[in-house]
Amino acid sequence: MQFARPLAELIAQLEKLPGVGPKSAQRLAFHILRMADDDVRRLSESLLVAKRSLRLCDVCQNISEGERCEICSDPRRTDDVICVVGEARDITAMERLNEFRGKYHVLHGLLNPIDGIGPEQLKVRELIQRLANGVSEVIVATNPTVEGDTTAFYLAKLIKPLEIKVTRLAHGMPVGGELDYADTATLLSALEYRREI
Amino acid sequence: MIWLESLGVEGYRNLATMRLEFSPSINIFSGKNAQGKTSLLESIYLLSSSQVLRGSRDGEAIQDGSESAQVRGEVAPTGTELGVDLGHGKRKRALINTSGLPRASDLIGRLPSVVFWSGDLTLATGDPAARRLMLDTELSQIFPAYLKAFSAYKRALQQRNALLKMAQERFVSDEVFESWEVQMVAAGEQMRHIRASWLETLRPFAVETHAAMGRAETLSLEYVTKEPGDLAIQFAMERRREIARGATLFGPHRDDLELTIDGRSVRLFGSQGQQRTAVISLKIAVMHAAQATLGFPPLLLLDDIFSDLDQERRKALVEVAMGAGGQVFITCTESEQAGDSLIGAAKVFRVQSGQVEEE
Ligand SMILES: [Zn+2]
Numbered sequence: 003m004q005f006a007r008p009l010a011e012l013i014a015q016l017e018k019l020p021g022v023g024p025k026s027a028q029r030l031a032f033h034i035l036r037m038a039d040d041d042v043r044r045l046s047e048s049l050l051v052a053k054r055s056l057r058l059c060d061v062c063q064n065i066s067e068g069e070r071c072e073i074c075s076d077p078r079r080t081d082d083v084i085c086v087v088g089e090a091r092d093i094t095a096m097e098r099l100n101e102f103r104g105k106y107h108v109l110h111g112l113l114n115p116i117d118g119i120g121p122e123q124l125k126v127r128e129l130i131q132r133l134a135n136g137v138s139e140v141i142v143a144t145n146p147t148v149e150g151d152t153t154a155f156y157l158a159k160l161i162k163p164l165e166i167k168v169t170r171l172a173h174g175m176p177v178g179g180e181l182d183y184a185d186t187a188t189l190l191s192a193l194e195y196r197r198e199i
Numbered sequence: 200m201i202w203l204e205s206l207g208v209e210g211y212r213n214l215a216t217m218r219l220e221f222s223p224s225i226n227i228f229s230g231k232n233a234q235g236k237t238s239l240l241e242s243i244y245l246l247s248s249s250q251v252l253r254g255s256r257d258g259e260a261i262q263d264g265s266e267s268a269q270v271r272g273e274v275a276p277t278g279t280e281l282g283v284d285l286g287h288g289k290r291k292r293a294l295i296n297t298s299g300l301p302r303a304s305d306l307i308g309r310l311p312s313v314v315f316w317s318g319d320l321t322l323a324t325g326d327p328a329a330r331r332l333m334l335d336t337e338l339s340q341i342f343p344a345y346l347k348a349f350s351a352y353k354r355a356l357q358q359r360n361a362l363l364k365m366a367q368e369r370f371v372s373d374e375v376f377e378s379w380e381v382q383m384v385a386a387g388e389q390m391r392h393i394r395a396s397w398l399e400t401l402r403p404f405a406v407e408t409h410a411a412m413g414r415a416e417t418l419s420l421e422y423v424t425k426e427p428g429d430l431a432i433q434f435a436m437e438r439r440r441e442i443a444r445g446a447t448l449f450g451p452h453r454d455d456l457e458l459t460i461d462g463r464s465v466r467l468f469g470s471q472g473q474q475r476t477a478v479i480s481l482k483i484a485v486m487h488a489a490q491a492t493l494g495f496p497p498l499l500l501l502d503d504i505f506s507d508l509d510q511e512r513r514k515a516l517v518e519v520a521m522g523a524g525g526q527v528f529i530t531c532t533e534s535e536q537a538g539d540s541l542i543g544a545a546k547v548f549r550v551q552s553g554q555v556e557e558e
Pocket of ligand 1: 060064070
């Protein structure tokens with residue numbers, strides 16, 4: 003089917019998004035056409051504002067509005083314990099527990115030579131720099147995949163000589179599953195039974 | 200006992216959209232070549248192993264002009280529905296009771312099968328990769344721990360090989376290498392352990408079957424590691440050489456299974472007749488050992504095997520197929536090939552131009 007050019011362009015842009023195939027791109031495009039003008043404006047503005055005003059937190063590398071993210075600026079949270087995650091979205095999963103009172107560090111990926119990713123492509127150096135300031139424990143909460151396990155092992159190799167305890171989320175995680183999708187009960191027990199590596 | 204009650208296919212190879220109901224004992228797909236009988240057998244294997252047969256690509260199983268292929272099967276007595284969806288340029292998707300599984304391989308083990316096709320007749324003499332594939336496929340279905348170790352090993356091996364190539368161009372620290380190797384050593388040692396103990400289970404069955412086929416010689420199976428040693432040490436010592444080659448030179452992906460008769464390698468010294476008998480004994484032993492380990496008989500999938508066998512070997516195979524008490528699927532060009540004893544007990548499906556008619 004031939005679409006009017008602006009519509010075809012909209013569909014083409016939507017199709018570039020992850021998880022959006024040709025069919026859902028069309029569905030989304032037609033939905034947008036039916037939306038009120040105000041809602042469309044708000045959507046397009048929020049896209050631009052989000053893109054322009056967000057950056058990485060200087061401390062933990064989480065996506066942040068300012069130099070320091072909300073979590074790093076929270077005086078009630080301890081600097082003693084750092085929870086290392088692969089992606090920023092994994093923080094949301096941990097935060098749902100309302101249990102962890104330390105801070106985070108986002109690696110922005112996992113070791114993955116097939117995709118050309120070594121430690122230099124991850125925020126590893128930034129993590130090591132943070133450890134000079136009296137950190138007593140690092141919890142590695144990377145996904146329980148081969149890449150996640152390898153990254154955890156690598157971090158432990160780097161951190162242990164600094165005489166800092168390194169633990170890893172363990173029990174209950176579905177094998178090959180992703181932290182992002184784990185249900186709360188599973189994740190809670192994983193946190194409770196974390197083990198030293 | 201676990202068996203496949205019904206099968207539904209859509210957009211699969213040259214097969215028409217259809218739904219078939221099977222016998223819990225013997226089912227025969229009969230028809231001329233290239234009519235679709237092997238595709239039917241393959242679709243059953245797909246539900247069992249999440250793989251298409253003989254190393255063809257998933258996409259090749261999608262019908263020309265179709266966007267996707269779907270296979271569904273109902274497993275008795277649980278009533279569980281297993282499914283696999285294939286699509287061009289998409290990841291293969293496995294389903295249980297219509298809900299998608301995280302990975303296609305999560306399907307493995309729910310409908311265990313042993314497959315035997317004419318290409319297996321060269322198993323004793325052919326490429327070691329074929330013998331490893333047989334071990335990996337069977338063990339993944341029987342032992343969940345093997346599937347887990349095998350999947351992890353395969354992934355870590357791909358990653359380490361990519362790392363070795365990366366190290367040809369830029370510095371890679373020992374710590375990074377060791378982090379990958381530690382995963383490979385753990386998974387690889389477990390694979391070797393399960394493979395070796397599986398051969399222990401298999402050996403008496405192979406000896407017995409071989410003897411039952413009237414052979415005075417003793418058939419045996421050996422697990423062969425060409426360069427034995429501690430994997431972790433081998434990786435550490437030989438890393439320079441592996442970087443130069445851009446490939447991992449040690450580990451279970453290089454091991455082999457050797458068949459011997461009276462202590463002599465079948466591959467090197469066996470006559471053609473000895474090689475065939477050894478392979479058939481091995482396959483039958485796998486069926487028996489799988490049944491003994493699982494506690495129920497696996498599905499037996501025999502593809503075009505009878506036309507390549509003489510009377511005596513055909514008889515031995517038919518007896519096993521009948522005797523195991525499990526569900527059997529057989530493809531053959533003439534249903535008579537399968538032998539009278541089978542036909543009487545079997546449900547026969549005639550396959551022509553992708554259409555299936557029950558006899
Ligand atoms: Zn922060």
